[in-house]
Amino acid sequence: MNEKTLNTMLEKLKQEFDISDIVEHKPRLTTFTVSKQHAETLIRELRDREAYTHLNFMTCIDYIEDGIFSLVYMLHNYGKKHSLGVHVNISRNGEEVFSIHTLWAQAWTYQRELREMYGIRFTDSPRLDEDFCLEGWDQIPPMRREFDTKKFSHERFGHREGRSSEVPREHMKVQLYPNRGGDEE
Amino acid sequence: MFKKSLNTEDTLENAGLTVEEQQLFSNARPQAYEPYPIKAVEDFANWARANSLWILAFGTGCGAIEMRPLMTARFDANRFGVAGRPTPRQSSVFVIGGYASVKTLKRIVRSYEQMQGPKFVIALGICPVNGGMYFDSYNTVNRFDQYLPVDLYITGCMPRPEVLVAGIMELQKMIKAGKCNGANRYVDNFDWYKANQKKVIKNWDMPDYNW
Numbered sequence: 001m002n003e004k005t006l007n008t009m010l011e012k013l014k015q016e017f018d019i020s021d022i023v024e025h026k027p028r029l030t031t032f033t034v035s036k037q038h039a040e041t042l043i044r045e046l047r048d049r050e051a052y053t054h055l056n057f058m059t060c061i062d063y064i065e066d067g068i069f070s071l072v073y074m075l076h077n078y079g080k081k082h083s084l085g086v087h088v089n090i091s092r093n094g095e096e097v098f099s100i101h102t103l104w105a106q107a108w109t110y111q112r113e114l115r116e117m118y119g120i121r122f123t124d125s126p127r128l129d130e131d132f133c134l135e136g137w138d139q140i141p142p143m144r145r146e147f148d149t150k151k152f153s154h155e156r157f158g159h160r161e162g163r164s165s166e167v168p169r170e171h172m173k174v175q176l177y178p179n180r181g182g183d184e185e
Numbered sequence: 186m187f188k189k190s191l192n193t194e195d196t197l198e199n200a201g202l203t204v205e206e207q208q209l210f211s212n213a214r215p216q217a218y219e220p221y222p223i224k225a226v227e228d229f230a231n232w233a234r235a236n237s238l239w240i241l242a243f244g245t246g247c248g249a250i251e252m253r254p255l256m257t258a259r260f261d262a263n264r265f266g267v268a269g270r271p272t273p274r275q276s277s278v279f280v281i282g283g284y285a286s287v288k289t290l291k292r293i294v295r296s297y298e299q300m301q302g303p304k305f306v307i308a309l310g311i312c313p314v315n316g317g318m319y320f321d322s323y324n325t326v327n328r329f330d331q332y333l334p335v336d337l338y339i340t341g342c343m344p345r346p347e348v349l350v351a352g353i354m355e356l357q358k359m360i361k362a363g364k365c366n367g368a369n370r371y372v373d374n375f376d377w378y379k380a381n382q383k384k385v386i387k388n389w390d391m392p393d394y395n396w
Contacts, residue, residue, distance in 0.1 A: 134324060135288050136387030142323040150321035156385060157327040160315040 001080035006030065009050060017042045021087070031072075031085035039088045040098045043073055047103055052077045052084055058100070058110040060118050064145040067092050069118060073100070090120070092144075099125040117143035197393040210392040217372040218302045220363070227363065234277065234303060235360040236266040238353065241276035243296055246283030248309040251346050260346045265353055273299040278356075281335075283343070284312035284325045290332060291386050297333055298395040302368045305360070307352060308335045311342045318342070331381045334367035 006024075010032070013019055018035040019042070025031065034042050046052040052075035061070040073086040090097055099122040101108040111122040116132045119141040131137070140147050153159075177183060196212040221227040244252065255262045256269060270276040273296045285293060297306070311317035313329035320327055329335060336359065339352040359365050371378060375394075383389055 131388075133286075133288060135291065138387055139323075147323070149323045152323055153316075153321050153325075153327065157316070157325070158331065159320065159327050163315050163320065 001028070001077070001082035005080070006082070013042065013045075016045075028081060029083045029085065031087060033070075033087040033089060036088055036090055036097070039086065040100070043075070043086060043100060044103060046075055046084065046086070050077065051079055054078060055100075055104040055107060056083060058107060058114075060114050060120065060143075062092070062118065062143065062145045064092070069120060071097065071114075071120075094119065094121065096121045096123055099123050101125055117141055119144065199392050201389040201391060201393070211394075211396045212392070213394070213396070215298070215372045215375060215394055217369045228361075231361050231363055235357040238265065238267045238278045238305075238356070239270045239276045240267060240278045240280055241273055241296060241300065242269045242271050243273075243279070243293075244282050245285055245289050245293055246281070246310070246312065248280075248282030248343055250282075251309070251343060251349055252280065252282065255346045255349055260350060262350065262353065265350070265357065267353060273297070274301060276300055277304050279304065279306045281306065281308045281313050281329060281333075283310040284317065284319050284322075285329055285332075286324045287326065287385050288324075290326055290382070291391075294333065294382055294386075295391060295395045303365070304368050305336045305356060305365050306333055306367055307337045307339060307356065309339050309344060309349065309352075311340050314338060314340060326385060332378065332385075334370040334378075336365045336367040 010019075010022060010030075017038040019032045019038075021031075021033040023031050054076040056074040056076050057072075058074070059072050061072065063070060068089045069092055071088040071090060073088070075084045075086065076082070077084070088097075097120060099107070099111060101111065101122075108126050108128075111120075111125040112128055112130065113132050114120045115122065115125075115128050116134055116137070122128060134142070139152065142149060142152075173183075195214060197214060199207050199210060199212050202210060221230060240252070244250075252269070254260055256267075262268075267278075277300065279293075279297055279300065281293065297304070308314065308329055312319055312325070313335065316322070316325065316327035319325040326332060337352055337356050339348055341348060344352075356365070379393060
């Protein structure tokens with residue numbers, strides 16, 4: 001996709017929707033952030049009018065410092081060989097989000113996983129509360145960053161004594177230069 | 186009712202099942218394997234077992250990828266009487282291929298208990314030993330020997346098929362010497378194993394022992 005077409009499209013979207021933080025990562029990938037109330041319409045527009053017909057994936061980033069989850073919808077345009085990442089920031093405190101399973105039928109699987117791993121609820125998404133990877137999970141969702149996975153693992157699964165960890169760089173220095181006490185020079 | 190054990194004092198609770206399901210599943214405890222009274226007969230049986238190791242075709246983790254070259258032309262495990270079997274009822278060796286997540290562990294326990302004795306467990310890779318690279322994972326068990334008895338460990342990440350072949354030959358030696366008694370350890374310490382399994386598998390909706 002050439003730069004001119006992309007800019008024209010982004011200008012057009014800017015007039016209609018509340019989008020910000022446009023970043024061109026590489027010629028075939030651009031991302032931007034859109035407010036939550038405009039997001040569903042925008043994604044529908046991209047699919048129906050701008051030919052971003054393929055949902056590559058849908059995921060979530062936990063920005064615990066800012067108190068937000070950033071949902072990422074990665075869309076792809078086969079004709080122009082261009083991907084567009086749509087970020088939607090939502091609150092971390094159990095805010096309900098629109099579901100896109102009506103746009104892409106496979107999205108309900110992603111949404112089911114996001115419900116399990118982050119505790120995000122998607123309105124009317126089918127089979128949302130079924131177990132996905134974790135069966136009988138009784139803790140807070142494990143991909144939330146306040147979940148201490150190492151502590152949980154040691155308490156629930158135990159650990160074998162005698163396990164040790166090395167910093168690879170320091171360890172290899174000692175292995176490679178034993179006569180110099182690990183000194184590279 | 187017809188499948189219930191006659192000895193009502195020493196039976197399993199099957200608390201994870203509904204009342205209707207409890208009628209369908211046995212509640213008897215597992216029984217230990219008793220060797221033949223004549224040593225020569227037992228030795229002959231062990232020789233036969235060691236040379237017909239049938240592996241359950243259940244790839245429990247990433248290590249299952251090593252089973253393909255093991256069975257095909259280059260390493261050809263059929264030389265050792267090793268064959269893959271599609272069902273636990275026909276297999277005698279369970280290869281734990283790498284990490285075991287909690288969801289898989291439930292299926293592993295169920296498959297292992299359905300295997301007919303004498304049965305042997307090979308733990309492949311470092312993950313069943315101490316968790317390996319998944320030592321701090323929320324979903325992967327760290328010490329596999331707490332949940333099922335392991336006869337032989339093959340460590341590494343990933344072990345090459347050569348090591349697996351060496352492990353199989355070692356297992357054959359152990360079986361011929363009559364040293365592989367993992368299944369009997371499971372029976373003897375059944376309550377301990379079962380308590381450990383139930384500590385991590387929270388949605389226990391199967392019989393306590395899967396005959």
